[in-house]
Amino acid sequence: RPLLDPPPPLPALHTSVGFSIFAFLAALYLVPALGPSFVKANLKGRDLLKVYSDPIPESQGLICAAIYILLLILFIPFPFSNSIANLPTKGTHLEGLLGAASLHHELSVYLSSLLSLLMATLLGFLDDVFDIRWRHKLPIPLIAAIPLLMVYHAEGGNTHVVVPIPLRPLFGVLLNLGPLYYLYMALLSTFTTNSINILAGINGSEVSQALIIGISVILNDLLYLPWPIDFRIPLHLLGSQAEVDVGGPWRAGMAYGSSQLVSRHLFSLYFMLPLVGVCLGFMYHNWYPARAFPGDTLCYVTGMAFSVVGIQGHFSKTLLLFFIPQIFNFVLSCPQIFGLVPCPRHRVPRFDPDTNLLHPSTAQFSQPPSKLTTLILRVFASLRLTKLKFHPSNGAIVEATNLTILNFLLVNLGPMNEKELVQTLMAVQVSEDGDVVGFWINYEIRSQVVY
Numbered sequence: 001r002p003l004l005d006p007p008p009p010l011p012a013l014h015t016s017v018g019f020s021i022f023a024f025l026a027a028l029y030l031v032p033a034l035g036p037s038f039v040k041a042n043l044k045g046r047d048l049l050k051v052y053s054d055p056i057p058e059s060q061g062l063i064c065a066a067i068y069i070l071l072l073i074l075f076i077p078f079p080f081s082n083s084i085a086n087l088p089t090k091g092t093h094l095e096g097l098l099g100a101a102s103l104h105h106e107l108s109v110y111l112s113s114l115l116s117l118l119m120a121t122l123l124g125f126l127d128d129v130f131d132i133r134w135r136h137k138l139p140i141p142l143i144a145a146i147p148l149l150m151v152y153h154a155e156g157g158n159t160h161v162v163v164p165i166p167l168r169p170l171f172g173v174l175l176n177l178g179p180l181y182y183l184y185m186a187l188l189s190t191f192t193t194n195s196i197n198i199l200a201g202i203n204g205s206e207v208s209q210a211l212i213i214g215i216s217v218i219l220n221d222l223l224y225l226p227w228p229i230d231f232r233i234p235l236h237l238l239g240s241q242a243e244v245d246v247g248g249p250w251r252a253g254m255a256y257g258s259s260q261l262v263s264r265h266l267f268s269l270y271f272m273l274p275l276v277g278v279c280l281g282f283m284y285h286n287w288y289p290a291r292a293f294p295g296d297t298l299c300y301v302t303g304m305a306f307s308v309v310g311i312q313g314h315f316s317k318t319l320l321l322f323f324i325p326q327i328f329n330f331v332l333s334c335p336q337i338f339g340l341v342p343c344p345r346h347r348v349p350r351f352d353p354d355t356n357l358l359h360p361s362t363a364q365f366s367q368p369p370s371k372l373t374t375l376i377l378r379v380f381a382s383l384r385l386t387k388l389k390f391h392p393s394n395g396a397i398v399e400a401t402n403l404t405i406l407n408f409l410l411v412n413l414g415p416m417n418e419k420e421l422v423q424t425l426m427a428v429q430v431s432e433d434g435d436v437v438g439f440w441i442n443y444e445i446r447s448q449v450v451y
C-alpha cells in the first residue's frame, strides 16, 4: 500500500490534458514538415493500394514517439512535485523515510515505463530500417518488459487470477500463478507491439487501432477516479447495450485500498492522454489518401504504451479485452505466421484500379498442402474466415485468401473501397471496446474484486 495519500489529481491531470493538446498540435505540424527529410533519408514507401506511386514518407511514427516521450519526460515534475511537497516534515524520522521510499517507488514505476517505451521505439525504428526477421524481433519486447516486471515485483505485485465459476471447486476463487504470471506479462508486451503491426497496410489502420484502444483505456481509467457524483452513461451510441457507472469501480474498490486504485489509474491517464493526442494529430495525415506512413515505429511504441499501463496499472487482463479484434487477427494469422500456409511479404487486400475497390488477397500453394494445413483451412473456410480454391482434378487446395481480419471483412461483406474498409475496422473496434468498458466494469462492481 502506498504510504502517502495519492497526490491531489486535478492539477497534474490538467497539465496532462494540456500536454496532450500540445502533442496533437506538434504531430499535426511536424509530420508534414519533416516528411521531405524522411524521404531524403530513404525512409519512404509506395502506397500499395493506389494507382500513383509517389514516395510517401515512412516510419513517421518516429516523430510521434519523439513528441510523446519528450512530453512524458517534461511531465515528470508535475505529479511528483506534489508528492515531494507532501513528504511529512513534522512526523518521526521513520515516517519521513517511508514517505521518501514511496516516492522513489512511484518514480521507479514511471522511469521504468519510459525505458520500455524507448526500447520499443528503437526496435520499431530498427525494424523499419533493416526489416528485422520475425525470429529476431520477437524476443526484444520480452527484454524491454524486464524493467516493468522488476518494478512490479518490487512492490509485491499481485500474481493471482480470479478463477471462472465452473472451475472454482477445483482451484478456489483465486489462483496464484506465481512466475507464470510474470511470463504472461512479458508475453503481453510482445503481443501488444506485434498485434497492431500485423493488422496493417490500409491507410489509417495502425493509428486508428492505437487511438481507439487509447481512448478506451482512458474511459476505463476515468471510472476509477473519485467522482463526487453518481451518474450512469449509456453506451447506446457505441452500439452497446451496456451502461457505465461513473465512479462505480472506485466505490466498489474502497474496501480494497482506493488510494492505490486512484494512483494507478492516474498513472495510466498520464501515459494515455498524450498518446491519444499524438495519434490524433498523426491520423490527420495518415487518413485516406495517406500523406504519411506510421512504419513499425508507431505500432511498437503504441503497443508498448498499452503494455506499460496494463502492467503498471494492474489491469492487464482488462487491457486484453480491448484487444479482441487484434487477438482475432492474430489467431487467424497463426497458420501463416507459423509457416503452415504460405505468407507473402504483404497480405494487404488486392486493389482493383478500375473500380477503386479492395478485394481479398490470396496466398498460393505451389504444392498440395499437408493434411493438417488442409484440415485447418477447411475449418476456417466453414467458419467463413477464408475462401478456398481447389485443384479441378485432385481436389487439393491451391489458393486461400490471406488470413487477416481485413480479408475476412472483405470475404464476408464484399468488396469495398479503402476508406470504407478502415471505417468498418474502426467500427468493429469501437463497438467491441465500448461493450467491454460497460460489461467489464459492471462485472467488476458486482464481483467486488478490484486489484
Ligand code: UD1
Pocket: 044, 045, 046, 047, 048, 049, 058, 197, 198, 199, 200, 201, 202, 203, 204, 205, 290, 293, 295, 296, 333, 344, 345, 346, 347, 348
Ligand atoms: C505487416 C504485415 C504485412 C502487411 C504490412 C503492411 C504480417 C505478418 N505482416 O508487415 O502482411 O502487408 O504490415 O503494413 O501480417 N502500406 C500501404 N498502405 C498503408 C500502410 C502501409 O501500402 O496504409 C505499405 C507501404 O508500402 C509501406 C509498407 O506497407 O511501405 C510497410 O510495411 P511494413 O510495416 O514494413 O510491413 P510489416 O510490418 O513487416
Ligand code: MG
Pocket: 197, 200, 295, 296, 299
Ligand atoms: Mg509494419
